[in-house]
Every structure is written in structure tokens, then in C-alpha cells.
Amino acid sequence: MDQSGFVRLAVIAFGLVITSFFVRGFSQLLVGREVAELLQAPLAVSGFVLIVYLFVRATLNVVGIWSIETEET
Numbered sequence: 784m785d786q787s788g789f790v791r792l793a794v795i796a797f798g799l800v801i802t803s804f805f806v807r808g809f810s811q812l813l814v815g816r817e818v819a820e821l822l823q824a825p826l827a828v829s830g831f832v833l834i835v836y837l838f839v840r841a842t843l844n845v846v847g848i849w850s851i852e853t854e855e856t
Contacts, residue, residue: 784840785852793837799830 803826810819843849 785854787854789837789840789851792833796830796833796837799826799833803827803830 803823806826807819807823810822814822840849840851844851
């Protein structure tokens with residue numbers, strides 16, 4: 784994984800989390816609280832798992848165990 788891939792995954796992760804809040808909010812207006820939570824859950828969990836993965840990957844990069852390649856220009 785290079786730096787641009789890492790940043791792309793970070794943007795996707797935060798996008799998933801933010802989208803889950805919008806899905807929950809608009810779904811509550813249409814179908815009720817319980818169903819809205821069920822619709823939100825996959826997005827929020829996948830975004831959170833991706834954020835945790837990126838945190839672990841960045842930590843391992845700092846320690847020097849699993850490096851993230853830098854782009855040479």
C-alpha cells in the first residue's frame with residue numbers, strides 16, 4: 784500500500800461513518816428508530832473497522848514493522 788492508497792481508504796472510512804449518520808437520520812423520519820438503527824449499523828461498523836485497521840497500519844509503519852511506501856516524484 785502506498786500513501787495515496789492509505790489516504791483514499793481514510794477518506795472512504797470517514798465517508799462511511801458520516802453516511803451512516805445521514806442514513807440513520809433520514810431513515811428515522813421514514814421508518815422509525817429501530818429500523819433506522821438496523822440500516823445504519825453495517826455502514827457504521829464497516830467504517831469503524833476500516834479506521835481501526837488504518838490506525839494499526841499507521842502504528843506499524845511508525846514502529847517499522849509494516850511500511851507504507853512513499854511516492855517518489
